[in-house]
Amino acid sequence: MFSSRVTAHVAVFFSLFLAILNLTAAVKHENFKTCDQSGFCKRNRGHADKATASGASWTSPYQLDSKSVSVKNGQLTGMIIKTIDNESGTVRLPLIISFLDSGLARVTVDEEKRQKGEIELRHGSPARKERYNGLQDWVIVGGLTLDKDVVQHATDQHETIVSYGPKKNFQAIIKHAPFSIDFRRDGETQIMFNSKGWLSLEHWRPKVDKEQKEGEQNGEESDSPESTEDESTWWEESFGGNTDSKPKGPESVGLDITFPGYEHVYGIPEHAGPLSLKQTRGASGQYDQPYRLYNSDVFEYEMDTPMTLYGAIPLMQAHRKDSTVGVFWLNAAETWIDIIKTKASSNPLSLGIGGTTDTQTHWFSESGLLDVFVFLGPTPKDISQGYSELTGYSQLPQHFALGYHQCRWNYVTDEDVKDVDRKFDKNQIPYDVIWLDIEYTDGKKYFTWDKDNFPDPLDMQKQLDSHGRKLVIIIDPHIKNEGNYPVVDALKSQNLGIKNNENNIFEGWCWPGSSYWIDAFNPAGLAWWKSLFAYSNFPGTTSNTFLWNDMNEPSVFNGPETTMPKDNLHFGNWEHRDVHNVNGLTFVNATYEALLAREDPKHARRPFVLTRSFYAGSQRQGAMWTGDNLASWDHLEASIPMLLNQNIAGFSFSGADVGGFFGNPSKELQTRWYQAGAFYPFFRGHAHIDSRRREPYLEASGYVEPITQALRLRYSLLPAWYTSFYTAHTTGEPVMRPMWYVHPSDEAGFAIDDQFYVGDTGLLVKPVFKEGITSVDIYLPPITTAPYYDYFTFETYTGSGKTVKLDAPLEGHTPVLMQGGHILCRKDRPRKSSALMKFDPYTLVVALDNEGRAEGELYIDDGESFEYQKGAFIHRRFTFLSSPSSSSASADRGNHLSLISEDLNTAPTKQTTAFAKTMKDVRVEKIVIIGVPKEWEGIQEVKVIEEGEKERRVGFTWKGGEKGKAAWAVVRDPGVRVGRGWRLEV
Numbered sequence: 001m002f003s004s005r006v007t008a009h010v011a012v013f014f015s016l017f018l019a020i021l022n023l024t025a026a027v028k029h030e031n032f033k034t035c036d037q038s039g040f041c042k043r044n045r046g047h048a049d050k051a052t053a054s055g056a057s058w059t060s061p062y063q064l065d066s067k068s069v070s071v072k073n074g075q076l077t078g079m080i081i082k083t084i085d086n087e088s089g090t091v092r093l094p095l096i097i098s099f100l101d102s103g104l105a106r107v108t109v110d111e112e113k114r115q116k117g118e119i120e121l122r123h124g125s126p127a128r129k130e131r132y133n134g135l136q137d138w139v140i141v142g143g144l145t146l147d148k149d150v151v152q153h154a155t156d157q158h159e160t161i162v163s164y165g166p167k168k169n170f171q172a173i174i175k176h177a178p179f180s181i182d183f184r185r186d187g188e189t190q191i192m193f194n195s196k197g198w199l200s201l202e203h204w205r206p207k208v209d210k211e212q213k214e215g216e217q218n219g220e221e222s223d224s225p226e227s228t229e230d231e232s233t234w235w236e237e238s239f240g241g242n243t244d245s246k247p248k249g250p251e252s253v254g255l256d257i258t259f260p261g262y263e264h265v266y267g268i269p270e271h272a273g274p275l276s277l278k279q280t281r282g283a284s285g286q287y288d289q290p291y292r293l294y295n296s297d298v299f300e301y302e303m304d305t306p307m308t309l310y311g312a313i314p315l316m317q318a319h320r321k322d323s324t325v326g327v328f329w330l331n332a333a334e335t336w337i338d339i340i341k342t343k344a345s346s347n348p349l350s351l352g353i354g355g356t357t358d359t360q361t362h363w364f365s366e367s368g369l370l371d372v373f374v375f376l377g378p379t380p381k382d383i384s385q386g387y388s389e390l391t392g393y394s395q396l397p398q399h400f401a402l403g404y405h406q407c408r409w410n411y412v413t414d415e416d417v418k419d420v421d422r423k424f425d426k427n428q429i430p431y432d433v434i435w436l437d438i439e440y441t442d443g444k445k446y447f448t449w450d451k452d453n454f455p456d457p458l459d460m461q462k463q464l465d466s467h468g469r470k471l472v473i474i475i476d477p478h479i480k481n482e483g484n485y486p487v488v489d490a491l492k493s494q495n496l497g498i499k500n501n502e503n504n505i506f507e508g509w510c511w512p513g514s515s516y517w518i519d520a521f522n523p524a525g526l527a528w529w530k531s532l533f534a535y536s537n538f539p540g541t542t543s544n545t546f547l548w549n550d551m552n553e554p555s556v557f558n559g560p561e562t563t564m565p566k567d568n569l570h571f572g573n574w575e576h577r578d579v580h581n582v583n584g585l586t587f588v589n590a591t592y593e594a595l596l597a598r599e600d601p602k603h604a605r606r607p608f609v610l611t612r613s614f615y616a617g618s619q620r621q622g623a624m625w626t627g628d629n630l631a632s633w634d635h636l637e638a639s640i641p642m643l644l645n646q647n648i649a650g651f652s653f654s655g656a657d658v659g660g661f662f663g664n665p666s667k668e669l670q671t672r673w674y675q676a677g678a679f680y681p682f683f684r685g686h687a688h689i690d691s692r693r694r695e696p697y698l699e700a701s702g703y704v705e706p707i708t709q710a711l712r713l714r715y716s717l718l719p720a721w722y723t724s725f726y727t728a729h730t731t732g733e734p735v736m737r738p739m740w741y742v743h744p745s746d747e748a749g750f751a752i753d754d755q756f757y758v759g760d761t762g763l764l765v766k767p768v769f770k771e772g773i774t775s776v777d778i779y780l781p782p783i784t785t786a787p788y789y790d791y792f793t794f795e796t797y798t799g800s801g802k803t804v805k806l807d808a809p810l811e812g813h814t815p816v817l818m819q820g821g822h823i824l825c826r827k828d829r830p831r832k833s834s835a836l837m838k839f840d841p842y843t844l845v846v847a848l849d850n851e852g853r854a855e856g857e858l859y860i861d862d863g864e865s866f867e868y869q870k871g872a873f874i875h876r877r878f879t880f881l882s883s884p885s886s887s888s889a890s891a892d893r894g895n896h897l898s899l900i901s902e903d904l905n906t907a908p909t910k911q912t913t914a915f916a917k918t919m920k921d922v923r924v925e926k927i928v929i930i931g932v933p934k935e936w937e938g939i940q941e942v943k944v945i946e947e948g949e950k951e952r953r954v955g956f957t958w959k960g961g962e963k964g965k966a967a968w969a970v971v972r973d974p975g976v977r978v979g980r981g982w983r984l985e986v
Helices: 002-021 039-057 135-139 380-391 414-426 457-465 486-493 523-532 576-597 633-648 667-677 704-716 718-731 910-918 934-938
Strands: 062-064 070-072 075-083 090-099 105-109 151-155 159-164 170-175 180-185 188-193 237-239 242-244 253-259 264-267 291-293 315-320 323-329 335-344 356-365 370-375 404-406 433-436 470-474 478-480 508-510 513-517 545-549 609-611 623-625 683-685 756-758 763-765 775-780 788-790 802-807 816-819 822-826 842-847 854-860 874-883 896-903 924-930 941-946 952-959 968-972 982-985
Touching (some): 039 335, 135 576, 253 370, 264 633, 323 380, 404 704, 457 470, 478 486, 486 523, 633 667, 704 718, 718 822
Parallel strands (some): 404 433, 433 470, 470 545, 545 609
Antiparallel strands (some): 105 370, 264 315, 291 335, 508 513, 854 874, 874 896, 896 982, 952 968
């Protein structure tokens, strides 16, 4: 059965392969399903439409048995009874609502018969009978401690009320008949489950072959009374020449989740659309398809579409003025989400003006549990913290990983790599990492080198090492099926591959041709994968060789929707349909663990792994990028909202291919993309094998200069970037922050997605996205406490809730403002790589608010090991205070000023002391203060008081502003150590 399936699709593979080489082609929509072509999506939409059309007469067939309800030790348990149409029976669905110490609530619904294994599978399938219950083991790493102090207010035949949360100001109002839940904060409903009555859990049922009536053709539906549903996709489903055997029949789960009073919802990456998610039921200017989460290899994806892409994070946040809430749908099967917004006015004569907007969402997944976490905020930071506590905080990457990465498919020889490396140096352009795509291998066999083109990979890496640079190589999950290849021989002999629906090793097609796929769910597969990366097993690699995991959706060229059949089997006999979206995470987890295992535990370094496919929790393991984008202006523009949605969904270490993967960018586009990419958290230039060479130094005069400036700006700001990543690693707050996240009260900023803040730095960035543009309009929120300063010129702007125009000549920089009240740290000495900057001195940039105050942080560690977890780091807070001697206006605002450095490491260890010694000679060489008053003009020196040193005085120079620019001052070489406590005073 399976062999015929493969044979039938060989032609499909070759036609797809040829299409990949054709750069003029676009996404092939016929290769990917619409909702009408996905049986369970069509059924769930139809269920919602039926309920809506029925109006007040509709009653959801799900009822919570009041007698079954019990609240104990932070959990509510009960039994939901589903009434089956046109049948006398019912279905029992166990319910658990967990109230967590963190203030989150978790709602889980299962199916009793399947829990007990009391079902029969078709075709003699060996698949598991239960609904998939192993996702938590891959995704959830904490935050599940139950709140045993919840307060149960009432339980009667109609409803149960439970108060929970740290302040017990959250409530779950569980209504019994029909079953629904309202989640309230401070007495106001924030989120509603099943308020529309769209809850659906397709229970197991045996297939009943209906008797064909005389004159009725095969495939025609019976018109008998019992035939009330379209069963055409219940028992098997065909698409793209593949037939899904569906041994368990229909098994989808669906639920309507409403956010009353919330107009904007965000998240659920990955999609190439706006930050504020659109409606999906055909409203004007909106989508007519649901947002889809089904990790797929989408070739040359389009803009402004809910079409699925490479990764899936089913976290949605809803925001209105001063309130953020969210839901996390823990299900790794194919998932669709409809969004509908309805506006209601409290005044019938208002003609739609004013009033509130409710956002109704409808979630449905093909299989698995109904398992949803509820976040009641009220702030964006609360959501970030709660979600990160559950799924893990963003990895703190090695310092080099925040530098610039140079990649293309492919650098063709080791001499080519060394030549590129030398030319970066010759042109004084910094970079940290060079990458090798698949052609470095011997015939696309991973863990090998092409001996003709890469005869001496160690010598190649020796040259990179001399300037602190690294190498990244690609290894994908498909293993070439070829004789005399020890890797594939071991995969087959040890039975470590993914199986087909007949429980034999699955064979498909990818870059090497015939291939098998490692089953990274299998503990034995993980152990084997780790062994392959040992230096003795993979000669030519070193401790500075890191990894790129591509094609891990998984991409299968001859598979349905360019991926793996859903009825394939993984370890434990779970069907691929149950785990598809988390498959990429498991593979990256195996690679991450392999990079750890190859090192001596005493000298372990943080792995670097880039992934294309991801799920919730992937942020713990490394970086992602937005896949195979195009060298076009719209793809440059789309990269910002795509990355913003990644960041608020917990995955900060994200980027897009600078220049676009497919095609050849114009010189202007290439330049603008570097200027924007310098503010991506993950900064990599990449190009297709058929595109022209486009290393930065190859650009013509007039273009190479601004590209070099952008790269040097990135490197000067690395201290601020690294500090921002530490914040993400410890608090969950994103590195790229949209306007609504930073200014949750400013409704005018809620849909803005073409500008963003960098961490807590106060830097507000607005890249150029249009051809021929030499200025941009940047929106400034109505802030009266602090101005904005142009980062480069110190021109001053006032936040008024309007846009201001900034010059953005091509030969200049990306427009960047710095909000008053912030202090950031940078390094001003240009170097070849970040490693060579380690002991360079720092510059502090102090941007004053209207009260003459500012604050910021600096985090430093060794940039590569896990010793920071033992206290081996420096973490300082800098606070600038300007205290007037009188209360009158600002007559002498600067009569007394002080800049204080204080230690934020509250639990120092011996490792703290040891690390501080390595940094003892690293100093602050300059302090730039922006927004100083004219009264400071006469100051010529400041007093320096430093721990362990004598009091001294250093020079202070005031520089007047002109033509709208802020006055500023410089403290020259204060000489203070970055790791010590000190203060500057006048």
